[in-house]
Amino acid sequence: MLALALVAGLLVAPVQAAVASADGFASVAGHGQVTTTGGAGGPAVTVTTAPAFIEAIARPGPLIVQVSGTITLPRGSNDGMYPVTSDKTIIGLGSTAALVGGGLNIGLPVDDDLTSPPANAVHNVIIRNLRLSGASDDLINVQMFSHHIWIDHNDLSDGDDGAVDIKRGSDLVTVSWNRFHDHDKTLLLGHDDDNGAQDAGRLRTTYHHNYFDGSDQRHPRVRFAPIVHVYNNYFRDNSYGIASTNDAGLFVEGNYFYSVNNPGRVDFSGPLGRMVQRDNILVDCNHAIEVRGSVTDPRTLYPYTADPASSVPTIVPAGAGVGRI
Template sequence: MTSIPSASEPAVPAAAAVPRASRRARPALSAAGAAAVLVTLLTGAALPAARGAAHGAPPPAVPAAAAVPVTAMVGFATVDALGRNGTTGGAGGPEVTVTTAAELEDYAGRRGPYVIRVSGRIAVDDMITVVADKSILGVGTSAEITGGGLQLGSTTRPGNNVIIRNIRFTGASDDSISVTNKAHHVWIDHNDFSGGHDGLLDIKRESDLVTVSWNRFHHHSKALLLGHSDNHTADVGKLRVTYHHNFFDGTDQRHPRVRFAEPVHVFNNYYRNNALYGVASTENAGVLVEGNHFENVAHPVYVGYDKSGPGRVVERNNRYVNSGAPQTAGTVVEPRTYYPYTLDDPAAVPAIVTAGAGVGKIGL
């Protein structure tokens, strides 16, 4: 597989305080953007990956008007591997609407494909286990899971081929979503995460082939963990994840914090007012940080963090506004080895992401 060489590592400034900018109103969608948003994916079936540049050179930036439609699945969730050709969720199965925790737990744990529509606010006590071949889709703009979260898979029942979209997750007693126990082919898209006890979205324990796209993370410290612990070396060769067009809105850290995984593709995300850091690559992980917009982030990228050993990072075509310099090291496998994609101009990322990320943007 092709590896990307890193640039020489620039010095990172001392941990000076970065002023937190006031929150701005989210811009309205353009007519073209609104038309794209109205395209729906009612069954939870996978859409084709966006067509990207030819293998070998960084993909060209494109203007905001030509941005990837916000309903398109891109990244590792589209890959033909591990016995699955992409991620389809519950497509082809019965469609049900749930309004209580008991109903959600029942259908999420049933054998076979289901399209599960979450209507209104559902309070749960703990983690609800989601097993294979499920689409869990919020209805309208008010779907919410609060007090607990969703765990994809158990040690005996895999959580493969799962789609979660258009749901607000608040106040989880543990993680809001945990992708774990070797779950693979997962798409987590257009959700809103805030105020949990631990991680907002953790991917760990040999899970693989995941796309995290068009989500908003806010009012929390630990956003995204990728890799269970420094001792869980079984994650080597797994945890291939794409993070794109997410809005890290004032969250402190882990956007993501990565152990062992390669490649991890972090592209076209909007980082704003992140107090501790943006991305951390540790324990020999290989991370490509590409086409992102960092605003008021003193430490956009770390190589190694806390007690974890250094990872590898290649950064290219990012924009740093009132932010520090990224750390880089080593080489990383090129994501285009696995899938095509189109890169948006990082200068346009704040407008694109704030208009398209979060709930109520996809007409489910």
């Protein structure tokens, strides 16, 4: 039996959670980082209170932060958004670890004048096996040239703004095996139509095996990104699935759309985007996936194996969310 030392809500303990490797764009080398490893190589702590959690995720250096039970984050003066520093793994223990009432901010403070990645950009962060709900802003916000971020096997719901927003020059991100539900504006990729100076040529992101379980829109809504890979996701009862604008390139592959009004759009809001589709299944949808232009095939960028789209309604609900790693 493990011996734990409890100090102000922080338990020092060996790593108990499953170890896995990032895939998709989070595994691609760039910006001086080979792949995404999070807090690997650093110590592990288990946190049970908000002060201990907030202190741990803000520490310098590699650290594995294990969340035990439900932690309610105070709103305070920062609207409940708490900064995560580089080289962190934040992972829930078991199937009951939860962050309630606040969100995670991965990135430096907003600076509109900064148009290239700074040397101190936040990087190498993993978030896994957590329930996040009830934030008054975003549940997870990735910004200001942050890179090598892996968001995997979480349950996200009931935030006031985005569930996972990725913007302002962030790059090389994977969002995988998450369940999104009871949420409106789910996934934003790219800040706004006037932010090309930061976002153009960046925002390379993979979304795979996510369960969009009645969440309304933005799965994702994309601007400027040269290539975004959306594969093997299960879309169920959404107003729209994917939107590509501002010349963003979406490669949409092996997804299953059930009862989605607009599965994929390029004629949306703002300048047109690009979209290529391969091997998707649409059931009880009101429109086809809109296609336009060309997009680089992800097979030329990283290795992956896409499951048959017909298997997605079975394997994704069974495998997405918490307690399944």
